[in-house]
Amino acid sequence: MKSGITINVICTLILAVLNLNAYSQADESWKPSKETLDKLTGNQSEFNYFEDKVPEYKLPGLLVTNDGKKVDNIEKWEKTRRGEILELFRTNVYGRVPSTKYNRSFKLINEDKKAMNGNATLRQVDITIERGGRSLDIHLTLFVPNNAAKPVPAFLLIDNRGPENTDPERKVKSEFWPAEEVIARGYAIAVFSNADVDPDNFDDFKNGIHGLLDNEERKPDSWGTIAAWAWGASRCLDYFETDKDIDSKKVAVVGHSRGGKTALWAAAEDQRFAMAVSNESGCGGAALARRKYGETVARINNSFPHWFCMNYRKWSDNEDSMPVDMHMLMALIAPRAVYVSSASDDLWADPRGSYLSLYYSLPVFQLYDKKIVLSEKMPPLNKQVISGKTAYHIRDGAHNMLLRDWNWFMDFGDTILK
């Protein structure tokens, strides 16, 4: 009898320990698996993927003006520092949109009030940008839920993958733009192709919107292709302002990878966006440049010479002299909402550096809401972290944007946009 009790107690203890382990393992801070590291570093990669090889760095001050004055309230942030940082990003990273005048018009090309088996209304709208007899069309596809009180909040995807992910007829479905699932949760979902605004190749800025709006010779701070795509997202928002079914004050701009870099810049430049979602955006997006982990500034300038302004090349192998780092880009979105997400195998995009960028931007979010706090520790795998207007997750798996990511975006959206 006695030994029965002892065995019971031992079993209970073992179970408790196992349980504890299961719990603590699930909640452990994410770090790259050995397998992933081996795969990436097997051939002696020229890029760093090891946390202990990240150099020491000092981030530029968020809350000190260019002439050294302390910024300790919302007024000083909004009147002085925010504008300074925005200018620093225009000059040194993405470039400046020209002030060229143009005409903009919207044309409803197709409407189907019984799309998605009657669950949604489809609208296809051409946004025409015209100047001096030449023009360019941004083709916007929009689904609005039929069974939801209007106006509804919306997710707008900057699509960098191609039309097979965004079929308006819904014959082909893709998790990259999971329209049915977003509609089921009471949001409108929209998309435009980045290539409509500017083709994703280096042609000396002759084609796309650059060819239409650039006047003079290009300058070191003339807009690059990411700035052009971000500008395109704002033109879609112009349309939403005219569509009575859409709550244009509650639009989240979403992007993956190069699109994720663009989503952050779009929300920084255009304060009408209520939220930015930056999925696996990495270098030139969410990831802190000074960590030099995965993709570097030199590498991105070499591989994609059209994405940034020419001044950005000054920071190739010279990240520590750059007057900004990406925590300042996050801060430009405050007090609006920002979602950063990563994938566990996608070390190229530096998950840790992307999270830290959000973390180091918090002093600005906290000017508006002291209750916003995140731990400096990396969040666990597959567990969303939300604090006020900031959110993060790291999903297991490869570089991609999946329904699982979207579900987390919408969970956060429910706390911000509804």
Ligand code: GTR
């Ligand atoms: C990669 C690039 C990344 C990222 C990615 C993508 O080749 O190095 O910065 O933007 O493309 O957009 O899929």
